[in-house]
Amino acid sequence: MTSRYAAPAFVVLPGTASDEVFVRSAFAGPLAASGFDLVAPRSRSVAEHFAALDARWDGKPLVVGGVSLGAHVAARWAARYPSRCAGVLVALPAWVGPAGSAPAALAAAASAALVDSEGLAAAVAGVDGWVGAELRRAWPRYGSRLVDALREAAGSAAPALGELRGLTVPVGIAACTDDPVHPLGVAEQWLDALPRAALRTTTLDALGADRGALGRAALDAYLSVA
Template structure:
């Protein structure tokens, strides 16, 4: 009798200044509907966040053999970076809200992270949270308040290291032959949908899905569903109808 093939573990990373709580809120339900176990590592404080996440992916790949990796924003960048370096241990990619490819340059997300780091360094985390609350929808302000306080004194350094780190070049993504779902919010100026579409177009088996920040205000899983449905289209190489998947 042939034993069933165990699905790969999904390991998803948060964006800079974010946390594992938000990643699970976005992807927990959609991945549970597919029976995929989800691991959401907690970010290490400060500049250690990058090496910490990459080392954790290595550790989990040693444990499981192959991983379905991904993340949100900078977490998607690091997951894609790891996948490019470890194609034999990557079973697929779930990248939500990628913010740039190659050098960050004037990417809005890099500029925003740098400005926030400057504000935190000058006036403290509470002042940065107050400014974010004044200019963000209530749901996003609440997420930032919780996550930024969790990062504490390491927030500024973590923001700076993310703002300066290159994402994989499109040429490198073209060599990553795994099913990949790339998700975007069409009303997000910090993570332009055009970047997500470029990632999906570069990846040999990449598919693109989208939602809106407005939808996430009442349904955080809308971004997870858009990204996971894109991954399923890439996995099957056939259109996936949303009807049977309404539960994810």
């Protein structure tokens, strides 16, 4: 197991148009229960995510991670700087390599177009349950940057299979079995490519009752190979 002395903080990035509030709700409790500290940057764009990881590195390897887009950035940063990374937490990976026609990319592009043409309220009006509540909470925090953030995410790249194969640190992957936007099959692709990884699953219903279900799944997977 990676000790808190080898990895004093787990730096976890938010997903597309999400924020550090959601990251804390999913990861703070599980990490604290295992004796780890969470850093949840307030970064918004892909460039800001990379910059946040660069800023946290102080010469000691980090455990980095994220949700969806944040997971893509964290894994790409770890592949880019292997000596800076002690491990990776991946929650809800959305695609491999170029976004193409991945469901999450199409959803982000469609949301951007709807917000741009009809406004934020119309874009979230048909989204029910805890996911809708989360969008109505987080999206206004982006202000005028929301449309650009959604469009950037829709066209961004996840790690290619070659990058994942070269990532030798322990990687914990969490996926929801009932999430059509972040298909379980994508998480399984990541798992097959990564040399040292484990996958744990939960459900969107479980996250509705307790956001920490996502963090526990990712951390349990990580600790099983660390």
